[in-house]
Amino acid sequence: MKPLSLYLHIPFCVRKCAYCDFPSHAGREKDIPAYVDALRGEIIGAGQKWIGRRVETVFFGGGTPSVLTGEQMKTLTDAVFSSFSVSPDAEISMEANPGTLTPDKLAAYREAGINRLSIGVQAMNDRLLHAIGRIHTRNEAAEAVRMAKDAGFENINIDLMYGLPGQSIDDFTDTLHQALSLPVTHLSMYSLIVEEGTPLYRRVEQGEEVPGDEETLIMQHTAARIAAQHGLTRYEISNYARPGFECRHNLVYWRRGEYLGLGCAAHSLMDSARFSNTASLDEYLSGVRMDSYEPLTATDALEETVMLSLRTAEGMDLCEYRALAGSDFPGKQRHIDRLVLESLAFVRGDRLILTERGMDVLNAVIELLA
Numbered sequence: 032m033k034p035l036s037l038y039l040h041i042p043f044c045v046r047k048c049a050y051c052d053f054p055s056h057a058g059r060e061k062d063i064p065a066y067v068d069a070l071r072g073e074i075i076g077a078g079q080k081w082i083g084r085r086v087e088t089v090f091f092g093g094g095t096p097s098v099l100t101g102e103q104m105k106t107l108t109d110a111v112f113s114s115f116s117v118s119p120d121a122e123i124s125m126e127a128n129p130g131t132l133t134p135d136k137l138a139a140y141r142e143a144g145i146n147r148l149s150i151g152v153q154a155m156n157d158r159l160l161h162a163i164g165r166i167h168t169r170n171e172a173a174e175a176v177r178m179a180k181d182a183g184f185e186n187i188n189i190d191l192m193y194g195l196p197g198q199s200i201d202d203f204t205d206t207l208h209q210a211l212s213l214p215v216t217h218l219s220m221y222s223l224i225v226e227e228g229t230p231l232y233r234r235v236e237q238g239e240e241v242p243g244d245e246e247t248l249i250m251q252h253t254a255a256r257i258a259a260q261h262g263l264t265r266y267e268i269s270n271y272a273r274p275g276f277e278c279r280h281n282l283v284y285w286r287r288g289e290y291l292g293l294g295c296a297a298h299s300l301m302d303s304a305r306f307s308n309t310a311s312l313d314e315y316l317s318g319v320r321m322d323s324y325e326p327l328t329a330t331d332a333l334e335e336t337v338m339l340s341l342r343t344a345e346g347m348d349l350c351e352y353r354a355l356a357g358s359d360f361p362g363k364q365r366h367i368d369r370l371v372l373e374s375l376a377f378v379r380g381d382r383l384i385l386t387e388r389g390m391d392v393l394n395a396v397i398e399l400l401a
């Protein structure tokens with residue numbers, strides 16, 4: 032049987048950030064105990080349904096999973112360990128935000144079996160953190176990483192964002208240098224997307240400026256250069272790691288491995304179908320689970336394979352692509368030849384891999400090959 036990954040969603044935050052359109056709620060702390068109970072029940076039920084599947088990675092995402100107490104987290108990890116066959120060397124990650132961590136909590140998370148922490152730092156600059164509505168300061172972010180290390184976490188990711196309102200290239204370079212002076216093994220860097228319906232969207236509509244495409248591209252190149260100087264390799268368009276610290280859970284997503292999402296708003300890819308739970312916290316708490324179920328066609332599989340695999344440094348398996356493209360492959364092969372000719376991609380063994388220039392125009396490449 033194929034290995035399985037579990038995603039567990041914790042939809043609570045201390046405060047809603049100005050750019051956030053994720054399924055998370057602020058001011059619903061009183062619902063956390065009931066949610067933990069409900070999620071525990073869903074984990075146990077899923078363990079009975081998918082019996083015999085070996086779990087290689089578990090990821091607690093949010094929201095802010097670190098609003099949970101150590102005891103609540105242990106309730107959930109105990110449910111996972113007792114309901115599924117979890118590999119002894121499984122990667123068990125949780126997202127955490129500065130401002131919600133203490134040494135005791137971190138020790139309790141370790142005790143609960145968490146062995147990888149992903150900390151939402153976003154910027155090492157108080158002005159920018161304030162502008163995007165984060166609850167923490169630069170010093171608190173640095174302190175959170177150090178506390179995690181002191182608590183025994185050897186595998187620590189930090190998330191950074193670029194393209195923030197009022198952020199210059201120098202600001203971002205400074206953030207990178209500060210962040211990489213911390214004991215981290217992994218860096219995720221995402222460009223801010225100003226999503227409709229968020230407070231930031233309204234501010235931008237009223238004239239607040241965010242960096243343009245050219246500046247964000249320079250920031251992306253700066254990130255790659257500085258991460259490399261610090262010994263972190265780009266293994267996915269937005270992710271960098273020290274050797275051996277690539278996020279195994281996220282690699283499952285990019286390789287289209289099977290994962291089961293549990294909790295409010297969680298998404299799954301299982302048995303050639305994508306499905307998701309209700310995004311409504313109230314519905315979830317009242318017992319509603321599945322919201323959508325979509326069996327994937329061969330065309331969906333082709334599009335997803337192109338979209339996900341070309342993001343990575345290992346690239347796309349051309350044998351798999353040829354099989355999915357079927358009779359369309361000869362036309363696609365001409366596009367591949369052109370990409371190689373223009374140094375946007377290269378072929379190594381059976382894989383098509385994008386160069387840094389190819390990554391810069393990823394969307395256009397996907398459109399050609401999907």
Ligand code: SF4
Pocket residue numbers: 043044045046047048051052053055093094095128151
């Ligand atoms: S911490 Fe993350 S999930 Fe929570 S409001 Fe901010 S961006 Fe959204």
